[in-house]
Amino acid sequence: MKSRGKIGGWSSLALPAVFIICIFVFFLGFFGSSILSQQVETEVSLHPRSSRLLNEKVYEPLPRGHSGDDFLTTIPFQVLSWTPRAVYFPGFATSKQCESIIAMARVQLSPSTLALREQDTAENTKGIRTSSGMFVTANEDKTGILDFIEKKIERATMIPRSHGEAFNVLRYDIGQRYLSHYDTFNPAHYGPQKSQRMASFLLYLSDVEEGGETMFPFGNGESVGATYDYEKCNGLKVKPRKGDGLLFYSLYPNGTIDPTALHGGCPVIKGQKWVATKWIRNEVEFY
Numbered sequence: 001m002k003s004r005g006k007i008g009g010w011s012s013l014a015l016p017a018v019f020i021i022c023i024f025v026f027f028l029g030f031f032g033s034s035i036l037s038q039q040v041e042t043e044v045s046l047h048p049r050s051s052r053l054l055n056e057k058v059y060e061p062l063p064r065g066h067s068g069d070d071f072l073t074t075i076p077f078q079v080l081s082w083t084p085r086a087v088y089f090p091g092f093a094t095s096k097q098c099e100s101i102i103a104m105a106r107v108q109l110s111p112s113t114l115a116l117r118e119q120d121t122a123e124n125t126k127g128i129r130t131s132s133g134m135f136v137t138a139n140e141d142k143t144g145i146l147d148f149i150e151k152k153i154e155r156a157t158m159i160p161r162s163h164g165e166a167f168n169v170l171r172y173d174i175g176q177r178y179l180s181h182y183d184t185f186n187p188a189h190y191g192p193q194k195s196q197r198m199a200s201f202l203l204y205l206s207d208v209e210e211g212g213e214t215m216f217p218f219g220n221g222e223s224v225g226a227t228y229d230y231e232k233c234n235g236l237k238v239k240p241r242k243g244d245g246l247l248f249y250s251l252y253p254n255g256t257i258d259p260t261a262l263h264g265g266c267p268v269i270k271g272q273k274w275v276a277t278k279w280i281r282n283e284v285e286f287y
């Protein structure tokens with residue numbers, strides 16, 4: 001009897017309850033869809049092909065601080081990966097700027113070298129890095145192009161240019177490559193360091209017909225520490241395109257080395273690859 005009475009009580013409540021549930025579901029759907037459409041709108045406005053949506057609004061620059069800019073800057077970018085943190089900047093430099101940097105570097109190239117660990121010798125590291133290269137600072141470039149590029153890198157990274165090493169301009173011919181490596185110098189292998197390479201900016205100075213990609217073996221979610229063939233060209237691959245920039249971070253925000261920042265240069269299969277690298281340190285003292 002008791003249970004029956006209860007059932008009777010429920011059924012007398014059923015109609016208003018259904019009504020309230022209906023209203024609830026309706027509002028849930030209503031607000032849910034408006035939130036969803038807002039999200040879609042934000043994503044669309046961030047999409048490069050829909051930059052028109054952003055441009056409808058005209059922004060005025062704000063009053064600047066002592067060392068800031070008077071103008072607004074647009075530097076398009078695409079986040080390629082969070083493991084490691086890698087960002088792509090299409091059209092970072094013009095074709096003319098790239099050609100001028102190549103012309104300047106070409107006459108000063110010599111075989112690239114490696115920073116050796118205790119157990120390394122010139123003989124047992126032969127073949128790891130087979131490019132030719134040269135170092136040049138923005139000051140040494142009388143055309144002013146490297147100065148311009150360096151300032152742009154400074155803006156894009158918000159790391160002062162005083163933290164950047166000289167540009168390392170490199171040429172890779174067919175078959176030349178750089179096996180997977182870290183830009184950081186792990187004190188466990190290299191001894192105490194005055195500073196660490198926290199980020200690397202690569203400016204591609206030429207198109208490469210085939211091969212020559214920058215690869216991040218752990219950039220597609222492969223787990224760090226799993227047996228990995230350092231000679232292989234796999235993972236997340238970035239195809240070099242004249243004028244494009246690639247920035248990645250080798251340190252986590254807390255300053256420890258990001259093991260997923262392992263990277264290399266795939267062998268050039270067809271064509272020639274030119275790239276200008278800037279290593280950015282976490283201190284202004286380098287060596």
Ligand SMILES: *[C@@H]1O[C@H](CO)[C@@H](O)[C@H](O)[C@H]1NC(C)=O
Pocket residue numbers: 252253254255256
């Ligand atoms: C630093 O940050 C990384 C990534 O967030 C984390 O895995 C690591 O434990 C941190 N290390 C220290 C010493 O806090």
